[in-house]
Amino acid sequence: MRPHIADPSLKGKLRRRLSRLIHRRRANVRLDRPLVSICFDDAPASAAEAGDAVLKSRGVRGTYYICAGMTGHDGPMGPNASVAQIRRLLTEGHEIGCHTLSHLDCGDASTEWIDEEVTKNGWKLAEMGAPAPVSFAYPYGDVSPRAKRILGERFALSRGLHHGLITNGVDLNQAPAVGIEGPGGEATAARWLDRALRRRAWLILYTHDVSDAPTDWGCTPASLGRLVDRALEGGAEIVPVREGCRRIGALGGNPQPRGWPTAGSLSGTAGARYARG
Numbered sequence: 001m002r003p004h005i006a007d008p009s010l011k012g013k014l015r016r017r018l019s020r021l022i023h024r025r026r027a028n029v030r031l032d033r034p035l036v037s038i039c040f041d042d043a044p045a046s047a048a049e050a051g052d053a054v055l056k057s058r059g060v061r062g063t064y065y066i067c068a069g070m071t072g073h074d075g076p077m078g079p080n081a082s083v084a085q086i087r088r089l090l091t092e093g094h095e096i097g098c099h100t101l102s103h104l105d106c107g108d109a110s111t112e113w114i115d116e117e118v119t120k121n122g123w124k125l126a127e128m129g130a131p132a133p134v135s136f137a138y139p140y141g142d143v144s145p146r147a148k149r150i151l152g153e154r155f156a157l158s159r160g161l162h163h164g165l166i167t168n169g170v171d172l173n174q175a176p177a178v179g180i181e182g183p184g185g186e187a188t189a190a191r192w193l194d195r196a197l198r199r200r201a202w203l204i205l206y207t208h209d210v211s212d213a214p215t216d217w218g219c220t221p222a223s224l225g226r227l228v229d230r231a232l233e234g235g236a237e238i239v240p241v242r243e244g245c246r247r248i249g250a251l252g253g254n255p256q257p258r259g260w261p262t263a264g265s266l267s268g269t270a271g272a273r274y275a276r277g
């Protein structure tokens with residue numbers, strides 16, 4: 001797997017810039033209180049344990065963007081969450097979002113490939129008891145116009161990695177977010193958090209592993225805890241992305257995902273049959 005960043009070439013940068021101009025879906029944001037969502041991408045087992053513990057101790061829930069094909073395997077940020085851990089996250093009220101089956105770079109992939117990766121991920125998540133995901137995170141933050149078009153038909157919100165707040169007019173098919181990543185991650189996230197509090201906006205924060213010795217893509221439990229406390233003390237409500245979408249009226253207008261099973265409706269045989277097809 002290449003470093004956990006979007007295609008750094010000029011072509012990649014131009015593609016992401018151009019993508020921001022088309023297949024847009026404008027957010028209509030009028031909030032009584034600022035909103036903050038905490039996301040764990042991929043997601044490493046440490047996010048399902050230490051990350052969950054931080055949120056649980058504050059009585060809030062997060063969003064885990066899962067690649068079901070990487071479940072339980074070792075990744076660049078340690079072992080990924082197991083099926084048992086994902087089931088537990090669900091029972092605790094966390095949201096499971098879609099991050100493709102295999103961490104597909106959607107910037108380069110064909111429409112058919114993206115469709116297959118998202119559909120198969122949805123089936124595998126359903127076997128774990130998850131409802132059909134309503135939000136998506138672009139692996140590597142990489143995106144193309146065709147990816148936006150097909151994902152915009154399926155998800156209420158698709159999240160990139162470029163910084164920003166969700167305010168009126170922001171594109172929900174390429175929504176901004178701020179990482180809690182690396183040595184300066186907490187300070188950067190705190191700056192954006194203060195902006196969100198002042199502007200009564202919705203801020204989506206993301207990280208990966210949560211550990212006392214995090215990778216360059218993760219953060220410590222202490223950093224995460226301080227940010228959650230700062231948000232709550234500043235009057236924000238911390239909600240999963242799905243609930244944020246509901247608050248801004250973005251769930252109703254989104255078509256139901258095509259051909260997705262309801263939670264728990266798949267038998268092992270059905271899953272295996274699908275996997276062959």
Ligand SMILES: [Zn+2]
Nearest residue numbers: 041042139140
């Ligand atoms: Zn990822």
